[in-house]
Amino acid sequence: METNESILTRSIVGLDERKVLGKMSSLRVDYDTQAVSHYIVMNASTNNAIALPFENAIAVGDAFITVQSYGSFVDANSPASKELVSDSNKLVGVEVYSRTGNTLGTVTTFDFDPVFGAIKSITLDNGSEFKSDAFLFFTPDFVFVDDGSKSAADLRQAEDNTSDAPAAAPASTPATQPAPAAQPAAPAANADGLSNEDALLVDFLIGKTLNDDVANADDTFALPKGTEITREIALDAKKHDALLLLTMSVD
Known part of the structure; x- marks a missing residue:
């Protein structure tokens, strides 16, 4: 697992060029898929920001991110590249809200899967952490998560369920048990002790x-x-x- 901060320690190596092509600068996030879409790299030759599509990275190692060649990057002169290297779609700094509309904080860091790119958790400025199973949706303006708070709809449903519950049945009176049958009397003994x-x-x-x-x-x-x-x-x-x-x- 990597974070948006730990990944910044990596440089990018082109296998065809046999050299470092740049150093990690930041990440870009696809809000629809809730995954990392691009690595933003500072070009080692020009010191300009260039965009590397996530799927074009061969692998993320503990020392380097490897690519096949410089051709793996988005054309630095294209409109798409200029949009990607701008400050949008970073996820960091986006406000986070609960499903009930309450403010929870601002994203400061996030964990992601370096193989598939999926964001696994986000951490807020107040220390709160939310795993991916709590994500509702991401947008450039805000992130919504399920923090477990009861909504008005939940409370109304709970009230309806309580009122619809059948009344408890009255306690049944224990059935009267029949008296045990009388046992035959033992034969009486006479003066000689005989039955x-x-x-x-x-x-x-x-x-x-x-x-x-x-x-x-x-x-x-x-x-x-x-x-x-x-x-x-x-x-x-x-x-x-x-x-x-x-x-x-x-x-």
Whole structure:
């Protein structure tokens, strides 16, 4: 990247002439394309200003700008050359305004691409800098940029958007959750610590006579055939998980 000031350190060398043809003096800008259009060079032989079209430069090096020959310059006697070497179209010194019409300052320097010529940024006398994506347009009289300020149109649009926004929906009342289903009550225990179901089996067995021998799996509870079941026997059978065996062994 070069600036309108850094480029002034270069001299122009003609490859055919094998010598310095002049020294950089200033730049000219095409306001429509927002790019450098010409280098203005002080002729090394006559000390007169001559114009070099940007596209006729072979390259911009760190020491020299090279051209093929003196023929790369605009004819010094042509009206076009005289117009170019005048003080117009320098960009430096042009007033800069925002898109809302406010004065922002005056261009003091600018950066440009030495390969394609495009102006990449401008710096104002108050230190403000604007990149190329903020450029709106250039003219010899003024430059307009987008500095991010809200315009009257922007403010009206924002107001319209606010008034058109749908009203917030009322907060919905949480749906009433159904009460959990009642859980079945646990079987009540009687005085012997039996559930209602076991108590009914005990009452059923009392007074019954075994029609088979009964023994549980580990022989911790055993009764011979013909035993009459008492309450004590039934409760003992319950302790050994043998109530069902007794039930299946009586009529």
